[in-house]
Amino acid sequence: MKFSPLVEKLINDLQIMPGIGPKSAQRIAFYLLDHNRDGALKLGETLTEAMNNISYCPKCRSYSDGEECEICRDAGRQDSGIICVVESPADVLAIEQTGEYNGTYFVLHGHLSPIEGIGPGELGLDELARLLDTGRYHEIILATNPTVEGDTTAHYIAHMAGRRNVVATRIARGIPVGGELESIDGSTIMRSLAGRSPL
Amino acid sequence: MKFSPLVEKLINDLQIMPGIGPKSAQRIAFYLLDHNRDGALKLGETLTEAMNNISYCPKCRSYSDGEECEICRDAGRQDSGIICVVESPADVLAIEQTGEYNGTYFVLHGHLSPIEGIGPGELGLDELARLLDTGRYHEIILATNPTVEGDTTAHYIAHMAGRRNVVATRIARGIPVGGELESIDGSTIMRSLAGRSPL
Numbered sequence: 218m219k220f221s222p223l224v225e226k227l228i229n230d231l232q233i234m235p236g237i238g239p240k241s242a243q244r245i246a247f248y249l250l251d252h253n254r255d256g257a258l259k260l261g262e263t264l265t266e267a268m269n270n271i272s273y274c275p276k277c278r279s280y281s282d283g284e285e286c287e288i289c290r291d292a293g294r295q296d297s298g299i300i301c302v303v304e305s306p307a308d309v310l311a312i313e314q315t316g317e318y319n320g321t322y323f324v325l326h327g328h329l330s331p332i333e334g335i336g337p338g339e340l341g342l343d344e345l346a347r348l349l350d351t352g353r354y355h356e357i358i359l360a361t362n363p364t365v366e367g368d369t370t371a372h373y374i375a376h377m378a379g380r381r382n383v384v385a386t387r388i389a390r391g392i393p394v395g396g397e398l399e400s401i402d403g404s405t406i407m408r409s410l411a412g413r414s415p416l
Numbered sequence: 417m418k419f420s421p422l423v424e425k426l427i428n429d430l431q432i433m434p435g436i437g438p439k440s441a442q443r444i445a446f447y448l449l450d451h452n453r454d455g456a457l458k459l460g461e462t463l464t465e466a467m468n469n470i471s472y473c474p475k476c477r478s479y480s481d482g483e484e485c486e487i488c489r490d491a492g493r494q495d496s497g498i499i500c501v502v503e504s505p506a507d508v509l510a511i512e513q514t515g516e517y518n519g520t521y522f523v524l525h526g527h528l529s530p531i532e533g534i535g536p537g538e539l540g541l542d543e544l545a546r547l548l549d550t551g552r553y554h555e556i557i558l559a560t561n562p563t564v565e566g567d568t569t570a571h572y573i574a575h576m577a578g579r580r581n582v583v584a585t586r587i588a589r590g591i592p593v594g595g596e597l598e599s600i601d602g603s604t605i606m607r608s609l610a611g612r613s614p615l
Contacts, residue, residue: 220505221481227466233455234444245433246466247506250479251525254467256432261463267426267445268453268460280449282420306419307446326450 278324278341279306294321300348301358302374304328304367308360328366329373349381356384363390477523477540478505493520499547500557501573503527503566507559527565528572541576548580555583562589
């Protein structure tokens with residue numbers, strides 16, 4: 218038994234969102250239809266507006282409305298001479314929340330993955346090369362995720378930086394603050410030992 | 417630090433969906449922006465189309481595109497003389513999946529809840545009264561949820577049916593098939609004992 222085809226279509230289309238399966242999509246569809254049609258109409262408009270108008274900052278590839286983003290317009294941060302490479306805009310938020318970093322960013326929107334057809338072009342590495350060529354940066358921090366793909370991407374970019382005499386550094390891997398040694402995996406503990414520092 | 421205001425708006429608007437908090441909304445927004453703008457544009461259109469065009473079947477109040485739904489158009493089911501009252505269209509789906517029920521439905525889209533301002537009018541009980549007045553039904557099955565509100569609603573409707581000489585029945589409460597007695601709450605076991613049947 219099916220409801221009207223439009224209900225089916227709504228339930229199907231909601232499933233393009235990550236983490237939303239058939240059951241959640243049905244729950245969301247019924248909730249919106251019964252309790253929040255105005256909100257859903259507004260969401261529909263916002264989706265259209267956002268997908269059509271949000272682009273990447275021409276300098277750091279973070280989200281912006283076409284112009285340079287807030288961080289790239291900040292002269293103090295540009296003058297720091299440090300650029301931090303991350304995989305996603307969410308990582309920019311995470312680092313900004315610490316309040317400890319005062320350089321600029323470069324967002325890859327992914328990592329090198331030949332299997333998925335993601336090469337240096339897809340990650341904007343030619344733009345990054347052009348930035349490094351300006352001679353404005355003395356250090357590039359590689360803050361891609363500590364996964365196989367993130368490490369590979371970091372090594373690739375470190376090589377790029379080396380040829381341009383920019384120092385490439387990698388964020389530290391080790392025991393998370395508040396973590397318990399006994400519940401941490403072996404390779405993290407190995408990294409943590411290898412990266413030990415004098416007290 | 418904020419991205420463009422449109423990104424913020426998208427993350428905010430996504431949170432009207434039940435079960436989607438700030439973190440999930442951000443993940444969904446970034447995923448759609450980076451990996452599926454076409455899908456998101458289609459979802460935007462579908463939301464608008466669905467909210468503007470999906471209405472309730474004039475007979476059973478299940479979802480339809482304005483006309484009577486598939487079940488209400490089925491003469492065999494209309495002739496059964498049995499109507500089943502449920503709280504939500506999802507309950508219709510659940511009962512239909514058993515393939516054991518051959519009557520019609522009436523969907524309340526909620527339950528009586530004076531605190532939330534939901535009275536008989538909001539649940540369409542005047543329409544249900546009109547259906548019962550036709551004399552076409554000899555039994556009304558009350559399949560609202562076995563909660564305090566569901567029980568109250570069932571009693572209210574049973575009273576309506578009684579005045580019209582329609583037999584009102586309530587779905588059985590008891591141990592779920594495959595359930596283990598030791599892990600079932602006391603009130604369900606009490607119900608299960610009270611509703612015992614000869615073997």
